[in-house]
Amino acid sequence: MTPDERLDALREHFEEIVAVHDELATQLEAARERQDELRENVDGLQRENEALKTSSLYIATVEEVGDDEEVVLKQHGNNQEVLTDVSPRLADELEAGDRVAINDSFAVQRVLDDETDARAQAMQVTKKPAVTYADIGGIDQQVREVREAVEDPLSNPGQFEQVGIEPPTGVLLHGPPGTGKTMLAKAVANETDATFIKMAGSELVQKFIGEGARLVRDLFELAEEHEPAIIFIDEIDAIASKRTESKTSGDAEVQRTMMQLLSEMDGFEERGDISIIAATNRFDMLDGAILRPGRFDRLIEVPEPDHEGRTRILEIHTRGMNLAEAVAFDDLAERTEGFSGAELESLCTEAGMFAIREGRTEVRTEDFEAALAKIDREESTGTPVAFY
Numbered sequence: 341m342t343p344d345e346r347l348d349a350l351r352e353h354f355e356e357i358v359a360v361h362d363e364l365a366t367q368l369e370a371a372r373e374r375q376d377e378l379r380e381n382v383d384g385l386q387r388e389n390e391a392l393k394t395s396s397l398y399i400a401t402v403e404e405v406g407d408d409e410e411v412v413l414k415q416h417g418n419n420q421e422v423l424t425d426v427s428p429r430l431a432d433e434l435e436a437g438d439r440v441a442i443n444d445s446f447a448v449q450r451v452l453d454d455e456t457d458a459r460a461q462a463m464q465v466t467k468k469p470a471v472t473y474a475d476i477g478g479i480d481q482q483v484r485e486v487r488e489a490v491e492d493p494l495s496n497p498g499q500f501e502q503v504g505i506e507p508p509t510g511v512l513l514h515g516p517p518g519t520g521k522t523m524l525a526k527a528v529a530n531e532t533d534a535t536f537i538k539m540a541g542s543e544l545v546q547k548f549i550g551e552g553a554r555l556v557r558d559l560f561e562l563a564e565e566h567e568p569a570i571i572f573i574d575e576i577d578a579i580a581s582k583r584t585e586s587k588t589s590g591d592a593e594v595q596r597t598m599m600q601l602l603s604e605m606d607g608f609e610e611r612g613d614i615s616i617i618a619a620t621n622r623f624d625m626l627d628g629a630i631l632r633p634g635r636f637d638r639l640i641e642v643p644e645p646d647h648e649g650r651t652r653i654l655e656i657h658t659r660g661m662n663l664a665e666a667v668a669f670d671d672l673a674e675r676t677e678g679f680s681g682a683e684l685e686s687l688c689t690e691a692g693m694f695a696i697r698e699g700r701t702e703v704r705t706e707d708f709e710a711a712l713a714k715i716d717r718e719e720s721t722g723t724p725v726a727f728y
């Protein structure tokens with residue numbers, strides 16, 4: 341081969357190599373593009389995966405555990421009931437009444453333990469409330485009646501046996517707001533060293549929808565765990581109103597909650613040292629069923645304080661105040677007709693605020709005057725009385 345021929349052959353080979361190189365470069369470019377595309381895909385899927393893993397779950401209560409690994413769940417909030425399959429492991433673990441977390445397709449993700457339970461939030465438990473009878477003014481007669489109905493059976497049950505009568509099962513305190521009903525219940529708990537367990541009827545139906553009946557059951561269980569105990573159900577009208585004609589699911593729920601309460605009270609004799617007190621501002625709305633013997637069979641009306649009561653309440657709420665002079669509570673009581681205990685307490689706080697505003701540490705009669713004028717003004721303009 342001549343040198344020229346060799347050169348041509350080499351040139352040809354070089355061009356072939358350049359062409360292959362170009363080809364490979366294009367392929368590499370395409371592969372890189374594909375790689376970027378796939379990487380984006382992976383990122384997207386990872387994000388989706390995270391979102392799926394962290395997406396919110398719904399809370400439901402197990403209504404029934406059937407054979408064949410099927411359970412009936414009731415979703416909280418909308419009360420929707422669904423039949424869903426669960427894994428064999430979960431099926432063994434689940435019991436009716438358990439609270440579970442479910443996803444969008446109603447698959448049970450996990451069983452919630454007691455700590456995440458609503459019962460802790462719905463009930464307020466106080467070992468020994470700080471209120472005593474001496475803190476309550478103007479309702480001596482009611483204090484006496486509550487002591488007879490609640491304190492005596494707790495502290496001296498033998499007395500009832502000897503006389504041969506059943507102590508009252510439940511005490512219902514009724515009367516206008518802020519007249520000391522809650523205080524009364526707390527004071528009995530204090531006096532008898534009983535645990536005070538409070539539950540608000542309105543919360544049961546507004547906040548813990550779908551759980552009312554279960555929470556009522558829990559309430560009594562909790563009381564048994566803490567004997568002696570006083571169960572206090574505030575705003576009982578929210579769960580024990582006269583039956584209405586409408587048949588919405590909300591009403592059915594309220595009915596179930598009330599039925600549970602009635603059945604707990606009916607099975608009450610077997611219980612030990614537990615007393616039950618309820619309170620309402622709407623006595624007229626109550627369903628007669630809860631007032632039958634063996635249920636709330638002791639009714640105590642807690643009225644707005646009269647002149648003497650108002651004087652006493654003013655004295656109580658100024659006990660800890662630094663008064664500059666003897667304030668004429670009698671005169672103040674005269675001018676606060678229609679005030680509840682809570683409003684009188686607010687009047688005293690308001691008087692204290694006037695003294696502070698003036699840079700004084702002593703409260704004078706003029707501060708009470710100013711507070712009264714302010715409250716009168718607010719009442720006439722419809723602005724609510726300030727509570728501190």
Ligand code: ATP
Nearest residue numbers: 475476477517518519520521522523653681682685
């Ligand atoms: P509601 O029906 O609104 O729940 P209630 O009747 O349970 O009201 P309490 O919660 O007992 O009223 O009272 C609210 C506050 O008002 C008390 O913390 C207390 O300071 C004051 N108060 C009410 N009544 C009296 C009273 N008779 N003696 C002294 N203080 C009172």
